[in-house]
Amino acid sequence: xxxxxxxxxxxxxxxxxxxxxxxxxxxxxxxxxxxxxxxxxxxxxxxxxxxxxxxxxxxxxxxxxxxxxxxxxxxxxxxxxxxxxxxxxxxxxxxxxxxxxxxxxxxxxxxxxxxxxxxxxxxxxxxxxxxxxxxxxxxxxxxxxxxxxxxxxxxxxxxxxxxxxxxxxxxxxxxxxxxxxxxxxxxxxxxxxxxxxxxxxxxxxxxxxxxxxxxxxxxxxxxxxxxxxxxxxxxxxxxxxxxxxxxxxxxxxxxxxxxxxxxxxxxxxxxxxxxxxxxxxxxxxxxxxxxxxxxxxxxxxxxxxxxxxxxxxxxxxxxxxxxxxxxxxxxxxxxxxxxxxxxxxxxxxxxxxxxxxxxxxxxxxxxxxxxxxxxxxxxxxxxxxxxxxxxxxxxxxxxxxxxxxxxxxxxxxxxxxxxxxxxxxxxxxxxxxxxxxxxxxxxxx
Ligand code: BGC
Numbered sequence: 001x002x003x004x005x006x007x008x009x010x011x012x013x014x015x016x017x018x019x020x021x022x023x024x025x026x027x028x029x030x031x032x033x034x035x036x037x038x039x040x041x042x043x044x045x046x047x048x049x050x051x052x053x054x055x056x057x058x059x060x061x062x063x064x065x066x067x068x069x070x071x072x073x074x075x076x077x078x079x080x081x082x083x084x085x086x087x088x089x090x091x092x093x094x095x096x097x098x099x100x101x102x103x104x105x106x107x108x109x110x111x112x113x114x115x116x117x118x119x120x121x122x123x124x125x126x127x128x129x130x131x132x133x134x135x136x137x138x139x140x141x142x143x144x145x146x147x148x149x150x151x152x153x154x155x156x157x158x159x160x161x162x163x164x165x166x167x168x169x170x171x172x173x174x175x176x177x178x179x180x181x182x183x184x185x186x187x188x189x190x191x192x193x194x195x196x197x198x199x200x201x202x203x204x205x206x207x208x209x210x211x212x213x214x215x216x217x218x219x220x221x222x223x224x225x226x227x228x229x230x231x232x233x234x235x236x237x238x239x240x241x242x243x244x245x246x247x248x249x250x251x252x253x254x255x256x257x258x259x260x261x262x263x264x265x266x267x268x269x270x271x272x273x274x275x276x277x278x279x280x281x282x283x284x285x286x287x288x289x290x291x292x293x294x295x296x297x298x299x300x301x302x303x304x305x306x307x308x309x310x311x312x313x314x315x316x317x318x319x320x321x322x323x324x325x326x327x328x329x330x331x332x333x334x335x336x337x338x339x340x341x342x343x344x345x346x347x348x349x350x351x352x353x354x355x356x357x358x359x360x361x362x363x364x365x366x367x368x369x370x371x372x373x374x375x376x377x378x379x380x381x382x383x384x385x386x387x388x389x390x391x392x393x394x395x396x397x398x399x400x401x402x403x404x405x406x407x408x409x410x411x412x413x414x415x416x417x418x419x420x421x422x423x424x425x426x427x428x429x430x431x432x433x434x435x436x437x438x439x440x441x442x443x444x445x
Pocket of ligand 1: 266358
């Protein structure tokens with residue numbers, strides 16, 4: 001029977017063993033263990049948590065906050081949480097990143113919380129606009145900041161996984177066309193080399209976060225900066241990203257061949273809407289375009305694949321969603337954590353180590369997050385048993401943060417941030433639940 005995430009009252013947040021009640025066939029006190037040295041982490045991106053950033057996104061926010069607030073009803077009006085979120089999502093301030101979670105200054109406090117949750121890895125991104133605010137001129141003070149940041153992680157035994165680029169770009173690069181610039185690969189490589197040379201303590205590097213999501217939203221759908229609506233531009237950007245990844249990989253390896261370099265790739269499961277011939281063909285084309293093409297073209301420059309998993313989708317022959325999801329998160333995303341299994345298994349073809357570099361759910365009431373984590377991890381464990389080399393899981397996100405064009409109203413955190421009360425942090429029940437799994441390196445069934 002389909003589980004109804006929204007109405008499953010047996011899953012009270014404080015009842016961490018509630019899974020036991022789920023079915024009489026559940027095996028009492030059974031647990032599944034993860035491989036030795038498994039990385040248990042969480043992830044963030046600089047612009048979403050740091051605060052005080054000045055880049056193409058912060059500029060775009062100022063020009064679009066009113067519009068986003070005015071359009072909130074179209075976006076969320078159909079959802080059962082509409083009345084709850086209305087005050088937030090109709091307020092233009094929701095869409096201005098501002099000081100965000102002030103992670104830039106409060107990182108030690110956040111790292112201490114990660115330790116309390118027994119996490120041994122942290123994926124975060126470095127803010128390009130801080131490091132290179134003017135073309136070719138690096139800001140040594142900001143480099144020092146990230147050095148301190150990484151040392152603070154090392155002191156706590158938390159392995160840094162650094163994303164070189166998680167979406168915003170400096171204004172000088174925006175003015176040169178961003179990812180459409182013919183020189184983007186050279187700029188990206190120069191910036192990446194600087195980071196790798198300056199931060200020798202970092203072993204794991206991720207070049208680009210979700211190339212497809214960013215290029216679709218920013219160059220095809222026109223929803224994110226620079227807000228183009230053009231398939232040819234989107235296509236050019238994706239190809240520039242492929243080239244940039246491959247060249248940057250080589251450049252990093254030249255500095256230190258022992259570093260481990262990968263990508264964070266959003267893949268999703270596709271189910272043909274109606275099992276007709278044309279729908280199956282459409283499914284295969286979308287699957288190739290979205291899930292495989294980038295990996296096919298970068299596979300010789302990947303030491304690992306990072307999977308960002310959020311949903312599966314039913315598509316009809318034109319690639320449109322046909323149905324509203326049965327159960328959905330506060331983002332309106334379908335809730336299908338078990339769907340990660342087939343998406344993971346598809347990666348077997350590449351024969352690389354895998355990290356789940358993101359998976360998480362927007363759940364302001366913390367009602368479904370524990371179930372979600374449970375199902376993601378159980379399905380991941382099944383993939384491991386079926387021969388896939390999954391080396392770690394990073395929950396998105398450690399703290400509530402600025403969810404791009406959705407703003408602060410979307411709550412993804414294992415830790416709640418009280419924006420009305422000095423950005424106070426409070427670990428959610430689901431956070432303790434995840435922390436317990438990390439501590440035991442196993443999941444109670
Ligand atoms: C992105 C994150 C984002 C998350 C939730 C991922 O696509 O990498 O930056 O916050 O999804 O929407």
